Amino acid sequence: MSVFLQPIYTQTVGAGGTTVISFNNIPQTFTDLQIVISSRTNGTGGVRLIGAYFNGTGYPSNASFRELIGNGSSVSSSGNSAYSTFGYTNDASQTANTFSSHTIYIPNYANTSNFKQLIIDSVSENNATTARQYLAANLWRYTNAITSLQVDCGGEVFQQYTTFSLYGITKG
């Protein structure tokens, strides 16, 4: 059987919700990392970006991203030099029981010779004409190996059944 995606950690949010998800002591033995997210928050603003940082540094100043977004009727592309994001989460204003879906790929996460370049594809489906599809590249301008990862949503509470899963990928 294939073990192309080796499960490392999974956190499922319980009934009380949580504002921050942390993965600590990430093994350094894989080549790449992949994160899979199914998310919903208690926000009411429609959709909100999931913020991401690593190694306990808080939001990194040396981060930037380029993004391409569709919302069901229009498209946009922009960039930002202030933070990193894993895409838009569903929130409480959207169709009940509906969660956003994200995959984040982080190559060479343990390599101390390169900056960390991420690619993200995510969607926040909704039973209405508007819902977001999100493609992005994030650059973390650090050469440190990634040993821990933290995500939050600007103080919004990740709702019950939200899941964050971390996988390791080993090259052939």
Place this chain on the structure above:
Amino acid sequence: MFPLASINMNSGAAASFNFTNIPSTFTHLQLRCFVRATSSQSTPYDLTLTVNGTNPTEFAYHQLRGDGSSVSSANLTSDNVFRIPLAVPDAFHTANVFGNVVIDILDYANTNKSKTMRAIFGWDNNGGSSPSAGWTGLTSSGWFNTNAINRLEIATFGNFSQYSRVDLYGISTSTATGA
């Protein structure tokens, strides 16, 4: 990531790929599709997924896509299948050109969640003009029902061409939290 099933049409064209009795023991599903249709029109066909053998009007899709010259976004509500428009080239397009689609369905067996499908697709026609030159895009499609998914039927307009193929994988999660 475990291979669950693979269906090919090496022996000839057929109307659909049917995955039945999908085990509920994995956390996520991934489908990898290599598809072409035998019908013919300049606009490529939709790839559709009928869930659990029924077609309730409980679905919607939203799509971000580009055709090599412009980018656009589209949606449809009150649908009855998971749908990925423009993903299936057909007999109108260059011979031997197939569409590639990678579909993720997270928490497919979780009865606390509606089901969201996320798909990346693309194909290039080696020339031509829109809508027949090729497309790439990211699609989301929702089934606003919390039932577990145990069966998927993948179809297009008419038949899939010979050598079309769909592979189904199961993805597990860890019991360790890393918290």
